[in-house]
Amino acid sequence: MTPHAVSWAWVVLALPLAGTVGIALGWRTLGGRLAGWIGSGTIGLSFLAGLAMYTTLEEVPPPGRHLVGSAWEYVGTSGVHVDLAVLVDPLSTFMVLVVTSVSFLIHVYSVAYLDSDRGYARFFSYLNFFVFSMLLLVLAANFVVLIVGWAFVGAASYLLISFWYRRDTATRAGIKAFVINVIGDVGLVVAAFLILSQLGSLDYAAAFAAVKSVPRDDGVLIAACLLLLVGAFAKSGQLPLHTWLPDAMEGPTPVSALIHAATMVTAGVYLIARCYPLFEHAPTAAAIGALVGTLTLLFAATVALVVTDLKRIIAYSTISQIGYMVLGVSAFAYSAGLFHLMTHAFFKALLFMGAGSVVSALGMTNESIDRMSGFRKAMPFTFATFTIGAAALAGFPLLSGFFSKDEVLSYTLHRGGLYTLLAVLGYAAALLTAFYAFRMVFRVFFGEPVEGASSLERGDLYHAEPRNPLTGEEEDTDVGFPGPEHHIAERAFSMKAPMAILALLAVVGGLMAVPGLTAEVEHFLEPSFAASEHLHEKPPVSEQLTGLAIGGVLALLGIGAAYLVYLRRPSLARSARERLSLVHRFLVNKWYFDELYDRAFVRPGRALGRFGRATVERVLVQGALVGGATGVVRAGTAFARAIQTGYLRAYALLLLAGVCALALYFLIASR
Amino acid sequence: MLSEQILFFVAAAGALAGAVGVVALRNPFFSVLALVGHLLALAVLFLLLRAEFVAAAQVVVYAGAVMVLYVFVVAYVGGSEEPLGPSLGAIRAVGPLFAVALLAEIAIATVATGLKAVGSRGSEVAAGFGSPQAIGALLMEKFLIAFEAASFLLLLAAVAAVVLAGRRRGLEEAGGERVLQLGRRPETGPQATDRSAGEQGGYGGRAIDKPASAARGGQST
């Protein structure tokens, strides 16, 4: 008998899929916002099914909370045995709840945000497809279904980044994201091969049970884990495969909120957490993961200090925060890392929603904070929620980000050795995080109102000719570009409600894991990580509280510094930029990663392509193979062609010659 | 018999003279006349071979009707034998060589190799051999299908002759008229199909067709 929880898992998967297909097939008949409500409805129902899955799972005693349900046998040849199976355990349930809840809120937000866009139904079909893929990824019970979900998620990301497909910048960004994702996919698939060969199975349970038979820190195991990390880094935007994430801001803001903040980019973290037995048995790989995570969080925090595009600041913040999560799960602090994943989903989605509202107020023609200021009075609701999100991001005491980020750091600090250094770097970046979070708040909402803000105070929404915010190119509002209407939170209830809910969650979410008092998340996730060697390496409560204190102080320092620089003495920013202009330039150009990749990969690739076309294609294929083959045929038939002179008498001559030859033959043969 | 042999040689000489005349004479009209002479000589030879009916048919049908047809056409078309442009010198030289080769082969075959069927005297023939009655009986009994097929072929040829010679002119004019109309009226359905029929049919007057096809091409893109 199939356990109930597994049945609910199938329902959770089926609903978004039905939403995608239904909207895709019937989009012509869905007028107005109906497609949006249908899309949101399916995800909402999926969330309820996820809750049902959670409650039915809780009914099972903890050791048995690892339920696998198989739909059918997918592959059953010698040596490989793979089912289309879902796994319901605390980790997957946790992810399902986070994904469906945040997705639902973002769907509701998009109902109003994208109204008047010609591709409205297409958007919700894609969005539902994305949620389905993500759920498939987290509910997978073996590596094959994981890879399927992984690939689908990459495809959905591409579709949604290039949603406004007539924008060149958007399509280019989509291709960039997809290409880098493919690099990760390759890593993941090769890792799966290695796991199959080393551990004998692609099923999670079987593979993880077999890992003890392999020597610790075995070379092949390390290789497999490193390849898993490659996949995780590509999907989660960690160094060095991070360059696609800031460009992915070309997609509509709800896409940035959902995919590139709350869910898809966390798939890498989920992967590392899911494969924890492998990583624990190959600590070298885990250490490398932690190192990369830390470098990433530092790098992204520095860049976020100087970049001027609002959405891109938030994107770098995402990269940085995921660095924290990667650090957490690589340091074997699973519940801490995953808790940070959850809180980050809340406040990052909230930040993006607020950013979307502000960008709308400027007619979607401009996303640079250089041209935004003084929106406080014009958009009070957006201001309030955005500030709450920024405060949570900064780790303001008692908000959710405070508890989650500092839990990660205190676990890391507790591990000692290399991890102490990483923790210190993490704290340094936390200071920077607080600074740039409030840089955004102070720059955008304080100061003299710009034209969009002052017109909004008067009650008129600013209107501008449609333009590409990045390049300033002129556009129109037909399909493939943003629609003519722009919606701000203050005027759209379906935007306000999700933002309010997320703000609430960002504030109180942290209370689930107050050290010494509550440990909801940890207790819930414990059965998933029961085989972990490091399960009981929790730092004592006193250490945790110290860590929290340090974190809180750093957050307040960062906020104070931002206040100083941006509100009290604006000239400080300018003089710092002038004096440290080299550093500033280095940071603004994102540490020149794009230029590096351009020189290292893109240019050689293009040169190779040109060489291929000029030499291989032209000389070899066209000349030798095609030309050669046709040349041989042509030469061979030249003789035959020479006979076709078109002259009647020549043909007659041939006839006569033939008759002569025949007669000669018969003459000789009859002798 | 001697008289037969003398008659044979005389008729043969006439036939050969006619043949050479057809090939060698420059003026096509004279070639036709030479062929007529050749055919008459051949009729004599047929008589020598006891093929009376065929000889009569040769004179009446071939020399009488077909050659008259030729005369008409030569008079209409004319054509003098002036080489227009470069001629194929190689073929002029090589062609007769092959002809001679063929002649040699056949001569050897008949005379020298001793083909059994080629006797000098031949078998005795029946009394009515070659008479109209004999031919008629054969046609109606043994070779009925060949007879019918031949008549069918004649019918075909007649129809073909009418088609080749006749309707062309009417189509040309109709095509020309419609072509002139194209410049004024916009394209509508029935007219388009008419025009396509006309264009395929009338291939005279190419200069007029060109603007039509350009207009049609311009409107259809």
Added chain:
Amino acid sequence: MTWFVVLSAFIFCIGAAGVLTRRNPLVILLCLELMLNAGNLALLAFARGHGDGAGQVFALVVMVIAACEVVIGLGLIVAMYRHKLPIDADEMSELRG
């Protein structure tokens, strides 16, 4: 009878040489007639030699066919003349390839 066949061969080859040598299509057709008649002669010679009337019937049918062929050939030439095309076998070389 041998002489008849040899004569027929002569006429045939003269006709063949004529087809190859002349340029005026009318004359080419005439030479074709020569060849056909040569064939008739040979047929009749063999018919006489074997005492079989079939050869004569065959010769008649050949005559019919020759007549049909003449009709079409001359019709073509007339059509060529009507379309102002040169009446020259060497000019008609559009089938070259």
